[in-house]
Amino acid sequence: MAANSSAVWQKGRVVETLDVARGIRRIVIEPDAPVAAAPGTHVDVAVVVNGEREVRSYSVVETNDDGRRLALSVFRTPASRGGSIFMHGLVAGDDVAITQPMQNFPLRVGAPRYVILAGGIGVTAVLGMARQLARLGADYRFVYAGRSRDAMAYLNELLAEHGDRLEVHVDAEGTQLDVPALVSGLDLDTELYMCGPIRLMDAVRRSWQDFELSLPNLRYETFGNSGWFDPQEFVVRIPRLGIEALVPKDRSMLEALEAAGADMMFDCRKGECGLCEVDVLELRGDIDHRDVFYSERQQQASAKMCCCVSRVIAKNPLGSSPVLSGNGRAVVSIEVS
Template sequence: MTSNANQERLQMQVAGKETLADGVVRLTLVDESGAAAPAWTPGSHIDLVLDDTITRQYSLCGDPGDTTSLTVAVLREADGRGGSIRVHDKLESGDLVTVAGPRNHFALVDADSYLFVAGGIGITPLLPMAREVDSKGTPWRLLYGGRTRASMAFADELAAAHPDRVLLRPQDEHGHLDLATALDEAEPGTVVYCCGPEPLLQAIESACRERPHVTLHVERFAPKALPEGDDGAFEVELGRSGRTVQVSADETLLDAVLRVGVDADFSCREGTCGTCEVAVLGGTPDHRDSVLSEDEQAENDAMMICVSRSCTPKLILDL
């Protein structure tokens, strides 16, 4: 099982499937019943429930003002876990697919200026962000890299629409993205949004730590590598009932609460989608997720129970 039945789910139809770039297809999804598509904000993603064992998260890349459809772009990952291959090879126009969400753990914050940095398919959550800030007249720039120009979805339309704001840097032509220059040129107070493969995210996190004049927000496709933590046993008090659950060293907190019948939402089980976020009422979590920022983790008022554990003998959670 990959997700909880309490999640809001819709049956949606694939109204369109088209190739955007090498290895990238765009899906347009409409409500099966003809109802309006769910509302969303830039940075949101949805779950595509492809079968009983495959649920994958994809960023929405269309127009939040479009109430008729949802749009995602999917990169075919030959070495992935099978979800993208299923989308590319099996899902066709007219097919029905279950959708959960939207959810947003990569929300666009107010700022005086923005720098968007995309690596490959990481362009998808940044598209609606750029459209929104552009519509408000807020200064922004986009640094967009990919393996080749032909693999970079939306590249031509972005460059044509915003030649003075968009810098395309295919790796086979320019090498790795020049993050240092882009960050050094950013005005003080600039908010940086970055999405892409892990090496890019690690590089920009390192670069931004040395440049306090910018504030960084990242979104990961896969869980970041973490040092080995203490997987000792601990206990969790369920704040809504006062019941206490023992979490053994060889089980996750999520599995422990599911074992005793708690109806907890979850999806990815690897700390990247944010579905299992729970408020912390007491104790100190051992954060191992890839959703919360360092500052958000330091607040210790929420945690992802699918991967995170406890630094204290006991946690109290809003469950």
């Protein structure tokens, strides 16, 4: 089933590339059919991975008013599935196929107070929101957390732009973000927009529930690829269809199943919509849930998983030591709808 059937594809020309932090490259593209991009929008980009066309989503970090120049920022992940390697290989003059900007993460204007929360490369999804709130004179805090300053894209620009409203937390400097402290200080009218690693977003979601804040006021976007554990190779089986596929570290379970000939349902490919849900029939290993679709209780039950992002690991370093197949790989048997 095709993803993002509403996507409008067009050609774009890369006009500028620049490293803006360790491992993060800014790529400016001029699309053929420009459309203004609101804060929170993203574009899909056709990338070539292992000789095959795949699609990756990137937030629009900056645009001019008429959308003639779109700046994306791409983190080259150590466990890249190939998309970020392709993007980092682009140079000025290259053509790329991109969609017009799409909105899954809109900023609601008019709230009494806002918190904009970015973890690492997640800043790319919320930076435009903070800029708009500053322009509107809104009451906002911009909380930006990262491992080290040299890996935090746009940090100096944001300090200059947001002044005291920007709070910076840097792990390497011992100023880690205290999530419960952040959330406990919020009131029922505050809207929080966040994007970052799954651990950060999970911690915020838990604190949000603990402090009984309004759930509709918590809004987020995921990367769809950050997990609790490093990716491991594992085996997925669909017994009814006689399918067995090896899922390499740099591919999602969904991609491996598609390559094996399974007709899969999906939409967001980012662990948000739940369309790619599969039933877990048998599990030798642990599930590394990387979605934001299921509740904590549903994730712990391990009866279902979002195969676009979630993976299976052979050994959970935090606890259990599951029974493994002979070659040490985890194995999951599933049923698809």
